[in-house]
Each structure stands twice: as C-alpha cells, then as structure tokens.
Amino acid sequence: MHPQRWGDPAAATALPESALGLVDLAFGLQDRPAATGATPPPSALDDVLLDGLRGIVGAEHVLVDDATRALRTRGKSTPDLLRARAGDLADAPDAVVRPDGHAEVEAVLAWAHEHRVAVVPFGGGTCVTGGLAARRDGFAGLVSLDLVRMKRLLAVDDVSMTATLQPGLRGPEAEALLAAHGLTLGHFPQSFEHASIGGFAATRSSGQSSAGYGRFDAMVVGLTAATPTGPLDLGSAPANAAGPDLRQLLLGSEGAFGVITSVTVRVRRLPEVRAYEGWRWPSFDAGSDAMRTLAQAGLLPTVLRLSDESETAINLADPSSIGGADDPGCLMVTGYEGTGEQVAARRDAVTAALTRLGGTPLGTEPGDKWVQGRFHAPYLRDALLDHGVLVETLETATFWSNRGRLYADVKAALTGALGEGALVLCHVSHVYETGCSLYFTVAVRQGDDPIAQWQAAKAAASDAIIAAGATITHHHAVGTDHRPWFAEEVGEVGVRVLRAVKAELDPAGILNPGVLVP
Amino acid sequence: MHPQRWGDPAAATALPESALGLVDLAFGLQDRPAATGATPPPSALDDVLLDGLRGIVGAEHVLVDDATRALRTRGKSTPDLLRARAGDLADAPDAVVRPDGHAEVEAVLAWAHEHRVAVVPFGGGTCVTGGLAARRDGFAGLVSLDLVRMKRLLAVDDVSMTATLQPGLRGPEAEALLAAHGLTLGHFPQSFEHASIGGFAATRSSGQSSAGYGRFDAMVVGLTAATPTGPLDLGSAPANAAGPDLRQLLLGSEGAFGVITSVTVRVRRLPEVRAYEGWRWPSFDAGSDAMRTLAQAGLLPTVLRLSDESETAINLADPSSIGGADDPGCLMVTGYEGTGEQVAARRDAVTAALTRLGGTPLGTEPGDKWVQGRFHAPYLRDALLDHGVLVETLETATFWSNRGRLYADVKAALTGALGEGALVLCHVSHVYETGCSLYFTVAVRQGDDPIAQWQAAKAAASDAIIAAGATITHHHAVGTDHRPWFAEEVGEVGVRVLRAVKAELDPAGILNPGVLVP
The missing domain is CATH 3.30.70.3450 (Alpha-Beta Plaits)
Known part of the structure; x- marks a missing residue:
C-alpha cells in the first residue's frame, strides 16, 4: 500500500482528460501535490525494550526503519490521506512487530502489558475511521502488531461448509486459498483487495454482495483471540442458547479487547x-x-x-x-x-x-x-485530491420507515456544512427485512484547511444521524472518529459495559487505546 | 399453570388404555401420585421491607400468599416436577411482585439492590434448566419479579415490519395482538402456549418453525432492559458496525444482567x-x-x-x-x-x-x-410420571461433520447411565448451513430416587457433549443445571467476561444469583 494513497501504486490512475474539464467546471482545478521526503519521528522504544520483542518473534520481525513505520501510520480515510500528503507522520508506530501464530501474539501482548506499550493490531490498514491511530500518551511507546505473517487457511470442513482462516489473509488471498477447494467466502467490500480477514471480523465488515452472502459477522461461526489476560476460543455450534453470544462481543471489538488470531467462517460453493x-x-x-x-x-x-x-x-x-x-x-x-x-x-x-x-x-x-x-473508487479519490477536490464518504443504517428522514437530514447537514457547491451523492448497498444502509459520497473544493472543512461536515452529519435514531456506522466501524456519537448510540450503561469488558481483558489498557471504547 | 404439572390443568390427559399396556410392557406400571397439601416455607421478608415494594407497585401487586408463591417455584424440568410432586416447595420465593412498565421494574431493582434481596425475573415459568431457582444464601430474601402485567403491544411499524412487545406477553397473546395487524412472529417453541416474549429473548429461544422464521435472537432488532445501575436501550438499525453487538449480550442473559422490559422484533405477514x-x-x-x-x-x-x-x-x-x-x-x-x-x-x-x-x-x-x-408432549410427560416412568429431554447442537459422533456419544452416555431398559429417542429440529441441533428424549422406569437417576444420566450426556466439542444447549439455556458445562464451553476467559459484565450491571449480585454466570 502507498503511504499517501490508496492501494497498489501501479494501479493508480490519473483523471482522464475528459473528466478534468468537468471537475474544473464543478470545483475549479487546483494543484495539490503530496509532500515528499517526510520521515516519522524517532522511535520511542530503545533496544533494551525491543530485545524482548525480538526474543519472541525473531529479530527480523521487529522493524523500526522509517519506511516500514511510515507504511503502518494511520488508515485510509481522507483526513488520514490529507495528513500523509502533508508529510505528517506524527502517528507512526515506534516499531512494527510481526508475530506468527496465536502463541506469539499472546507473548507480544504479555510483553506489551508488562512494559506498558500500546499495541495497534494491523491487518490491511484500510480503516477509514481512525482505528489505527491509537492514543500513546501514558504509554512507553506504541507498536503496530502486523498480522502479515498469519496468512494460512488452517482448516476446511466441506461437510459443514466452514473454513478456518488466519487474520492476516487479505481478501484476494483468502479467496484464492478457498477457490482451490471450490469454495468462496463471498465477502467483497470496496476495500476487498487490501483489507484482511481479521479486519473484517474486528470491524463487522459488510461486503457488496451482502444481499446474497450476508454480513461478515453473520458468516463467522467461531473465532480465537489472544488477550493480555488469556485466550478466547468461541464457537461450539452455528447458534446456541448457551448464554450471551460472546462471538458477537469480539466481532466489532476493533482490537480493543484482543487480537483475533483465527476466524471460522461459513463458506459457499464457488458460483458457476x-x-x-x-x-x-x-x-x-x-x-x-x-x-x-x-x-x-x-x-x-x-x-x-x-x-x-x-x-x-x-x-x-x-x-x-x-x-x-x-x-x-x-x-x-x-x-x-x-x-x-x-x-x-x-x-x-x-x-x-x-x-x-x-x-x-x-x-x-x-x-x-x-x-x-x-x-476502483478509492483510486479516483486520490486523483481528485491531487486536483484540490476533497472527496470523502460516510455511511449509516436505519429501519425502512426512517429511511426518508435520515436521507434528507444527512444530506441537509452535509450541504449546510460544506456549502451549495458541494456534491452530495448517496446509495443504498445493504438491505435487510427491517431496514437498509445509506452511503454518502461528498465532493467539494478544498479550502485552506481541508481536514477542518471535512470534520465540520462529518460532525454535522453525525449529529443528524444520531438525532434521527440511526446508527453512526453500518460497516465502517467506530475507530476514534465515531467515538462520541457511538457513546450516544449505546448510552451510558452500554459504554460502562464495554469499559468493564475492556478492563477485564486488558487491565493495562494497552490494546488500541482510545479506539472504540469511549 | 399447575404447580406440579405442565400447562393448563384442563388440558391434562391421562394415558389412553391402549397405551397403558405398552407402557407396562416397557417399564412396568407404577403408581406415583403427586403429594397434595404442601405449603411453601414462611416468607423471609417482613412487612417493613415489603412496604417499600408496595410503595412502588401498589399493595395489590405484592403477593405473599402460599398459592401464588407455590406457583412461582422453579420451572418445568422433570426434576422440578419431581420436587413439586414430592411436596418440596423449599425454593418458593418470599414474595411475588408484579411491576407494570420499565420504570416500576427499575424501581423494584433499586429496592432489591438497596436491601440485598435476590430477584428472579418470571415470564412464563417454563424454564427446564433450573433458571428460576436462584441462590438465596447471602440475601435478605428472594422475590419473583412477575412480568404478568406487562402484556402490551407497544408499537407496530408495518413499513419496517417490526413490532415492539412487552416481555410478559405469552406466545398466544403476542400472536393474537399481531394477528389483528395481519402479522406474525412465527415463533412456536414447544413451550409456546405458556412461555413469554421476555423469556424467549432472555434464553435465545428457538421455535419449531425456525427453518422459516429463524431463531428468536435473530428476530430481535432492538430491546430495552432495566438493570440495578441504569437502563439499556439498544437497536439503532437492523445491523451495524458500531462496536460489539450489545443486543447479543442481553439476549441469552437469563435475567442475570437485567430485566428485559421490551423487545422489538422483526415480524412477517400472517401466512395465507x-x-x-x-x-x-x-x-x-x-x-x-x-x-x-x-x-x-x-x-x-x-x-x-x-x-x-x-x-x-x-x-x-x-x-x-x-x-x-x-x-x-x-x-x-x-x-x-x-x-x-x-x-x-x-x-x-x-x-x-x-x-x-x-x-x-x-x-x-x-x-x-x-x-x-x-x-402436547409435556402433558404426556405428566401422565407418564403418574405411572412411574421418568421422562426428560436434553438438547445440543454442532456442526454437520460432527453430528454423527455427537449423536452416538450422547446416546451411549444416556444408555450407559440409565441401563438397557431406557428408551433414548432423538430428533433434529433446527438446521443451519453449517450444522444442526440434536434433541434427545429419554424414558426409563423410575427408581427410588428418580432425581438422582436423571442427574447421573444428564451429567454423563453433558460430559459427552462437551467432549465432542458441541454446545451444552441449543435452545434450553444455561440456568443452574448447565452451568458447569457452560463454563467449560466458553472457557476461563469467557467466564471472566460474563462476571465482569454482571459486576458492572448488578454490583450487588441480586439478579438471578447462581443462574448463568459460573
């Protein structure tokens, strides 16, 4: 992944000539090239500390070089890209550690717990809600726990039609391994080419084929996770009445409760x-x-x-x-x-x-x-950012009877905040018997401070979403960006429940501090 | 509900003459009539304490008479019935309190929290896993929180196809209210005629039409609950990525985390x-x-x-x-x-x-x-108990590839514990893409201590279920009977998570003490 742009640098596309004129007409072309040559701040972790990590995963899997740390800085929201384009690498981790397997993940967490080092689990790096920029104050440092070595298909059960996958597998890698067995997961979010199995689970991802294959959380029948206080191994049946469904507590936990080390998912035959x-x-x-x-x-x-x-x-x-x-x-x-x-x-x-x-x-x-x-849309966003057009998306969901109001209110909030020159587009891409998602795309001429410009619009839209009784996110997760509205959505008691679970599993609070839990 | 038998006393049926001969042949007819005239122990709660409750719900809704307390003693498992038939009312609550609405439930919980009185939420009383026989030691007394007055259809949204129901509605009552709108829930467990909406939610019930209508937990899109430390109001969309799904933490919580005060469910058009x-x-x-x-x-x-x-x-x-x-x-x-x-x-x-x-x-x-x-099966059980035949059921679920092993192992465990004279029957009644339930019915000649006789068989079957990696319950919930095996199923970290949630929501531990949480 390019540190300042979406996806594969080789797949980047400039705007076609035909489009440039239209963009100029709508927004006025600007030249906003990305800064070059930025380097992250020096690592806050010294060799004495890092030797502990090296002892767990091997020296070659503890990386502190600037390029690797830059590549693990934040996610791919437009504010993330704008910061990266401005050369701001302040959120870079102090080190990138690459454990292989549940036991090594557990050992890394024990090390981090002992030394009060914050840990950001890293899968595909495609987060668009600030979920990869954990709070570091109060910690000795911050490491990115990169799941890149955990890319195995651990088991296939083609009677039960399930497969057990490691979390570091990217979408296409998982599909290729399953295709060798004639199977598919059928999970194709827009981030598919880069996002990971662990990320799909940790964020309750939903793909473009959700009408047929279901949401990712609905596909999961089992999972294992490593936490600073011990392992979780959940999923004894497709469904049961054995108390609360603890799988649903780990799904959507965004690395704040534990690191998902394997996921057992329902699979289907490859479509003919x-x-x-x-x-x-x-x-x-x-x-x-x-x-x-x-x-x-x-x-x-x-x-x-x-x-x-x-x-x-x-x-x-x-x-x-x-x-x-x-x-x-x-x-x-x-x-x-x-x-x-x-x-x-x-x-x-x-x-x-x-x-x-x-x-x-x-x-x-x-x-x-x-x-x-x-x-392809994220590549187009980069091309528009190059020309001074601020492009970003946000999404929500509600029950059918509230769809019309939610659509009107969010559109009005975005237009009100960004001005009449803004384009506000919307689609429905996930439906249920009782309701649907709404996905908004915004394009507007960048002002002097495009991050503040977007944040004002995002806050206005988020306020409208919560006022309408809808959810702050249908499939982008909470991260840090949605946290205040998420707290309103689940209420004071809901927040306390999440804090209690977090305190139990992660008493030192090292796991993705500041992400998810208000 | 009859205090010693299932269901409506008017619907009770004796075994037909034709069957008596077969039963005699198989098990030998015995005469095991139920004891009469038993009364519960005196109430441990004095008038000074109860006046607090009377102030909340009105004096006419705080009941301490023997008949009412006897009717709220335990559930309807075979051991429950055997104890009731033997005249054992040791587990009777000290009082039955009938709040009307969320605010009154919350006030009752605050009263109980203040005075350290254990609270057993009571819906239909059909529990078969000991979920209505809470631990009372360490508490000033035990009250049954009867939801019988909370029987309203609060809202119907026939665009979104959802309905909001109060927890005290029995199955047929809920269906009748919905039918007036041309709607149905489609949830028909064997306990349907007596079980309640709140109970369906608190135990993750699954009905006989689950293949078409889904499990009850899959129908729930929203719920409210009262806890000793504040209200929960969950369900902003059919599904979302706003953190862990906290609805799934209350579903299956068996009254140990809070009292569910309303449930918003997906409904369907009445079938033509x-x-x-x-x-x-x-x-x-x-x-x-x-x-x-x-x-x-x-x-x-x-x-x-x-x-x-x-x-x-x-x-x-x-x-x-x-x-x-x-x-x-x-x-x-x-x-x-x-x-x-x-x-x-x-x-x-x-x-x-x-x-x-x-x-x-x-x-x-x-x-x-x-x-x-x-x-009708539970009525038949009573008739067989009258004739000295011990009849009970248990159930589990697993993935398809494990079905054959689970079936053989549980059957062998039951036959091994009960002897070759036992009948062990099984059916599959709930299926999923990845697996299914197995429901066992057992009939055997009652020995001198039929409760111990069943408990030995149940323990052997439960050991076999956990050893096979299956779930201790597909739709009967945990209660007190399944607790040791449930603890094995979710593991030490899972148990700690449940305890942490319980401690946060119910710091005095008054809610259904000893139920669910190991």
Missing part, C-alpha cells in the same frame, strides 16, 4: 454463473421501496444497490468515470451468483417482481460496468 | 397458506444429509424435523400417541407457510430435492398429525 444487470427507477424513493419489497419477500439477488438521483446523474453509479446525464432517474444494480439453476430461478423471480413494481430493465451493461469498477 | 407433510428416509444419516443439502442450498421449508429410527418407531414423531411399527425408517416433517405462490414454489423445489435425495413422500397425514400434537 454470475450475472449483473441495471434497472432504472423514476426516483430514489421508488427504487428503495422496491428493495424493501424484495427483502421482505425473501427474494434478494446476490448484489443489490441503488444510487440516488445525484449519484446516478454524476456517474451512472460507475466510480471510474465522471460524466453527466439528463434525468437518468435512479440506477439500481442487481447481481446473481450461484449454479445456473439458482441464478435462473432467482433472476426470473426478481425480474418479475421489479417489473411489477415499476422498474425498467437496462440490460447487463450497467451491471458489468459496476463490476469492473467496484473496487 | 400452511401445508405440512411427511417424508420417509431409510436412516437417520440419510435424512440428516438431506436436511444439510436443503440448508446449504438455501432451500429450507418453514418447518423441518427428522426423527431417528427409535423416535419414529415409538410414536411416528407424534407425541400424543404411543405405538409401535416395524422398521418405519425415519420420519421427516416438512412444513410450508406463506402466500399461496410462495408455498407452491418452495414446496415444489423442496419436493424435487428430497425426491432426488432418496426420500419417500408420505403425504400430508404425518404432517397434520405433527401439527395437532406439536405442543
């Missing part, structure tokens, strides 16, 4: 057929109602997304191009995966339902275009 | 059509494999059950009759509920799949017979 299509709806409301009807009829495709009028007009839901269109309505993308028989049956049933509900089929082209560009 | 059928399989293995295939193909009916050879032979899966048959194979019951179109489509698809897998259709008679008797 994949088909993606577009549908046009006269309005966001009409399209949303159709999604609700499908979800409540138990008639979901594998992929189901709907862009609002603005998002449809800007890019016809294709993040890889910038273009306009006259009243295109709202674009829905439907995708079907499975055996030929399954795809045909579900596609027929969904097509009949959507037609009856007033949708206009647009054929496979919009679907195929979406598939091609599905992981 | 219901159809139930029977299928014959040559073996339990073949039938189980067929269930697995359906679950993994996403092709589940609303109801899906399979009796093993023994259960099929004994009663053709009909708990209301006792009869034999020569090699009937294994009976599967499939049920379909929904619109006519949904039922037809699903029935066709499942029928094709089961036929292909080697099942023999038996038409609707076995299905209809199962429907008629679905809530």
Whole structure:
C-alpha cells in the first residue's frame, strides 16, 4: 500500500482528460501535490525494550526503519490521506512487530502489558475511521502488531461448509486459498483487495454482495483471540442458547479487547454463473421501496444497490468515470451468483417482481460496468485530491420507515456544512427485512484547511444521524472518529459495559487505546 | 399453570388404555401420585421491607400468599416436577411482585439492590434448566419479579415490519395482538402456549418453525432492559458496525444482567397458506444429509424435523400417541407457510430435492398429525410420571461433520447411565448451513430416587457433549443445571467476561444469583 494513497501504486490512475474539464467546471482545478521526503519521528522504544520483542518473534520481525513505520501510520480515510500528503507522520508506530501464530501474539501482548506499550493490531490498514491511530500518551511507546505473517487457511470442513482462516489473509488471498477447494467466502467490500480477514471480523465488515452472502459477522461461526489476560476460543455450534453470544462481543471489538488470531467462517460453493444487470427507477424513493419489497419477500439477488438521483446523474453509479446525464432517474444494480439453476430461478423471480413494481430493465451493461469498477473508487479519490477536490464518504443504517428522514437530514447537514457547491451523492448497498444502509459520497473544493472543512461536515452529519435514531456506522466501524456519537448510540450503561469488558481483558489498557471504547 | 404439572390443568390427559399396556410392557406400571397439601416455607421478608415494594407497585401487586408463591417455584424440568410432586416447595420465593412498565421494574431493582434481596425475573415459568431457582444464601430474601402485567403491544411499524412487545406477553397473546395487524412472529417453541416474549429473548429461544422464521435472537432488532445501575436501550438499525453487538449480550442473559422490559422484533405477514407433510428416509444419516443439502442450498421449508429410527418407531414423531411399527425408517416433517405462490414454489423445489435425495413422500397425514400434537408432549410427560416412568429431554447442537459422533456419544452416555431398559429417542429440529441441533428424549422406569437417576444420566450426556466439542444447549439455556458445562464451553476467559459484565450491571449480585454466570 502507498503511504499517501490508496492501494497498489501501479494501479493508480490519473483523471482522464475528459473528466478534468468537468471537475474544473464543478470545483475549479487546483494543484495539490503530496509532500515528499517526510520521515516519522524517532522511535520511542530503545533496544533494551525491543530485545524482548525480538526474543519472541525473531529479530527480523521487529522493524523500526522509517519506511516500514511510515507504511503502518494511520488508515485510509481522507483526513488520514490529507495528513500523509502533508508529510505528517506524527502517528507512526515506534516499531512494527510481526508475530506468527496465536502463541506469539499472546507473548507480544504479555510483553506489551508488562512494559506498558500500546499495541495497534494491523491487518490491511484500510480503516477509514481512525482505528489505527491509537492514543500513546501514558504509554512507553506504541507498536503496530502486523498480522502479515498469519496468512494460512488452517482448516476446511466441506461437510459443514466452514473454513478456518488466519487474520492476516487479505481478501484476494483468502479467496484464492478457498477457490482451490471450490469454495468462496463471498465477502467483497470496496476495500476487498487490501483489507484482511481479521479486519473484517474486528470491524463487522459488510461486503457488496451482502444481499446474497450476508454480513461478515453473520458468516463467522467461531473465532480465537489472544488477550493480555488469556485466550478466547468461541464457537461450539452455528447458534446456541448457551448464554450471551460472546462471538458477537469480539466481532466489532476493533482490537480493543484482543487480537483475533483465527476466524471460522461459513463458506459457499464457488458460483458457476454470475450475472449483473441495471434497472432504472423514476426516483430514489421508488427504487428503495422496491428493495424493501424484495427483502421482505425473501427474494434478494446476490448484489443489490441503488444510487440516488445525484449519484446516478454524476456517474451512472460507475466510480471510474465522471460524466453527466439528463434525468437518468435512479440506477439500481442487481447481481446473481450461484449454479445456473439458482441464478435462473432467482433472476426470473426478481425480474418479475421489479417489473411489477415499476422498474425498467437496462440490460447487463450497467451491471458489468459496476463490476469492473467496484473496487476502483478509492483510486479516483486520490486523483481528485491531487486536483484540490476533497472527496470523502460516510455511511449509516436505519429501519425502512426512517429511511426518508435520515436521507434528507444527512444530506441537509452535509450541504449546510460544506456549502451549495458541494456534491452530495448517496446509495443504498445493504438491505435487510427491517431496514437498509445509506452511503454518502461528498465532493467539494478544498479550502485552506481541508481536514477542518471535512470534520465540520462529518460532525454535522453525525449529529443528524444520531438525532434521527440511526446508527453512526453500518460497516465502517467506530475507530476514534465515531467515538462520541457511538457513546450516544449505546448510552451510558452500554459504554460502562464495554469499559468493564475492556478492563477485564486488558487491565493495562494497552490494546488500541482510545479506539472504540469511549 | 399447575404447580406440579405442565400447562393448563384442563388440558391434562391421562394415558389412553391402549397405551397403558405398552407402557407396562416397557417399564412396568407404577403408581406415583403427586403429594397434595404442601405449603411453601414462611416468607423471609417482613412487612417493613415489603412496604417499600408496595410503595412502588401498589399493595395489590405484592403477593405473599402460599398459592401464588407455590406457583412461582422453579420451572418445568422433570426434576422440578419431581420436587413439586414430592411436596418440596423449599425454593418458593418470599414474595411475588408484579411491576407494570420499565420504570416500576427499575424501581423494584433499586429496592432489591438497596436491601440485598435476590430477584428472579418470571415470564412464563417454563424454564427446564433450573433458571428460576436462584441462590438465596447471602440475601435478605428472594422475590419473583412477575412480568404478568406487562402484556402490551407497544408499537407496530408495518413499513419496517417490526413490532415492539412487552416481555410478559405469552406466545398466544403476542400472536393474537399481531394477528389483528395481519402479522406474525412465527415463533412456536414447544413451550409456546405458556412461555413469554421476555423469556424467549432472555434464553435465545428457538421455535419449531425456525427453518422459516429463524431463531428468536435473530428476530430481535432492538430491546430495552432495566438493570440495578441504569437502563439499556439498544437497536439503532437492523445491523451495524458500531462496536460489539450489545443486543447479543442481553439476549441469552437469563435475567442475570437485567430485566428485559421490551423487545422489538422483526415480524412477517400472517401466512395465507400452511401445508405440512411427511417424508420417509431409510436412516437417520440419510435424512440428516438431506436436511444439510436443503440448508446449504438455501432451500429450507418453514418447518423441518427428522426423527431417528427409535423416535419414529415409538410414536411416528407424534407425541400424543404411543405405538409401535416395524422398521418405519425415519420420519421427516416438512412444513410450508406463506402466500399461496410462495408455498407452491418452495414446496415444489423442496419436493424435487428430497425426491432426488432418496426420500419417500408420505403425504400430508404425518404432517397434520405433527401439527395437532406439536405442543402436547409435556402433558404426556405428566401422565407418564403418574405411572412411574421418568421422562426428560436434553438438547445440543454442532456442526454437520460432527453430528454423527455427537449423536452416538450422547446416546451411549444416556444408555450407559440409565441401563438397557431406557428408551433414548432423538430428533433434529433446527438446521443451519453449517450444522444442526440434536434433541434427545429419554424414558426409563423410575427408581427410588428418580432425581438422582436423571442427574447421573444428564451429567454423563453433558460430559459427552462437551467432549465432542458441541454446545451444552441449543435452545434450553444455561440456568443452574448447565452451568458447569457452560463454563467449560466458553472457557476461563469467557467466564471472566460474563462476571465482569454482571459486576458492572448488578454490583450487588441480586439478579438471578447462581443462574448463568459460573
């Protein structure tokens, strides 16, 4: 991963000439190149301390060089990128430690507990909510616990259709290992190419195929975790009545309760057929109602997304191009995966339902275009940042009856904070019987202090979300950025419960201090 | 509810003459009538203390009479019934308090916290794992917090398809209120006629239609709870990434963390059509494999059950009759509920799949017979206890690849402990993509100390369950009976987490002491 940009440096793309004119018209082109040559502050950990770590994982897996530490600094939110582009590496860890296996992770945590060193578990580094910038005051230093060596497929049970994966596997690596057994996880968030299995679990990730494969937390049937006070090994059955579901306490714990060292997930057979299509709806409301009807009829495709009028007009839901269109309505993308028989049956049933509900089929082209560009938007953000356009996203979820209000309130909050020149786009990409997510993308001309500019908009939107009774995050997790609103969402007693669990598992508070727990 | 028997005294049935001979042949008829005229020990709570409670809920809702206290003594496991039949009311509460609404529940808990009085939340009283017999030593007394006055449907959202229910609603009461809106919860455990919404939530109940409607915990999208240290109000969206799912910490908490004061559940439209059928399989293995295939193909009916050879032979899966048959194979019951179109489509698809897998259709008679008797088995148990036959059930769940081993090991443990004269029957009634439940019914001639007789068998079976890596309970909860094995299942760190949550929410430990938390 590039230290100042998303993803694979080789995959970075400049804005096409055709788009530059439109961007100039909308925002006015600026030249905002990233600073070069920045180095992190000197490591606060001396060799005496680090020798303890070296004894656990081997000297070659305790890294203190500037380049490695720079690459483990913060995540990939737009504020993270803006800081990195400005040469600010103040949050760099003092060392990067790469344990291999549960026992080594446990030993690293014991070392950190003993020496009061803060630990930030690091998987793919794709966090967009400040979850990788832990508080370091009060600690002797801060290490990034890099799971890069824990990339094994530990077990496959193709009777039960489960697989046990190590946390450091990136999305494509996990899929490749499973594909050798004819299996798939079916978890494809936008961060898929870089995010890790451990990160999916620790943040309750949700992928673009969640309508068909479910959220990541719904796929997990078991997990192991290392904590400073001992191991957890959970998951004795798909579901049970043996007390509270402690798996659901570790899922979403964002490295603050323990380090997830393996995850046992439900897997499916690799689909034989994949088909993606577009549908046009006269309005966001009409399209949303159709999604609700499908979800409540138990008639979901594998992929189901709907862009609002603005998002449809800007890019016809294709993040890889910038273009306009006259009243295109709202674009829905439907995708079907499975055996030929399954795809045909579900596609027929969904097509009949959507037609009856007033949708206009647009054929496979919009679907195929979406598939091609599905992981590309973060690269586009970098190109726009180069030209002085501030681009960022935020997301929430609510029950269906509250969708209209939440959409209007968040849009008004963002526009109010950023001014009329801001573009505010929205889509629905995760649906349930009782509700759905809303995902907003914002683009606005960068002012002198773009971080403060975004933070004001983000605070206004977050206030609107909580005021509307919705969740501060459907799939981006809490990190540090959402913490104040998360505290409002779960209430004072909820916060105390989280603190009590944290104090029990991590009495010295070394695990991702300042992340998640208010 | 009868203090010594299951359910409605008017619905009690004697064994038919035809069955008596068979029972005599198998076990030898004995006459074991229940004792009469027992009274609970005097209340340990004096009027000065109780006046505090009276001030909260009104004098008419603080009951200390013997009959009311006797009716709130323990639950409905066979050991519970055997104790009640022997006239043992030692576990009777000192008073029964009936608060109305969240604020009164909170005030009762504050009173109990202040005066160190243990509190047992009481819904339907159908617990079969000792969850209503809390420890009283170290406390000034013990009150049963009866939710009988909290029976309102608080809200219906028929856009989001959710309903908010108070915890004291019994199954049929909740269904009747929802039916007035054309809705159903679809939750029909065997205890349905008497168990409560709060109990379903507090124990992670699973109903006989779980294949179609899901487990109760999967239906819950929100809940409120009163704790001695403040209120919890959880559920901002169907699902989210806002930290650990704290709903899943209260679900399954069995009154040990707080009293659930409302539950918001996903509801469905009342089915227009219901159809139930029977299928014959040559073996339990073949039938189980067929269930697995359906679950993994996403092709589940609303109801899906399979009796093993023994259960099929004994009663053709009909708990209301006792009869034999020569090699009937294994009976599967499939049920379909929904619109006519949904039922037809699903029935066709499942029928094709089961036929292909080697099942023999038996038409609707076995299905209809199962429907008629679905809530009747506990009445039959009383009739058999009258005749000196010890009848009890236990259940577990595991992943599919472990089903065969778990079945064999538990069966061997039960037969080993109870002797060759014991009948050990089993069925699968809850399936998932990755695994299933196993539900065992045992019948054996009562010895001199039938409670000790059962406890030895239960311990042997529980040891076998944990040794096989399965769960100590799929849907009966932990109570006090499962606590030692539950502790093994979640491990030392898991136990510490539960204790920490308990200490935070209930620092005086007044809530259901000795239940759930090891």
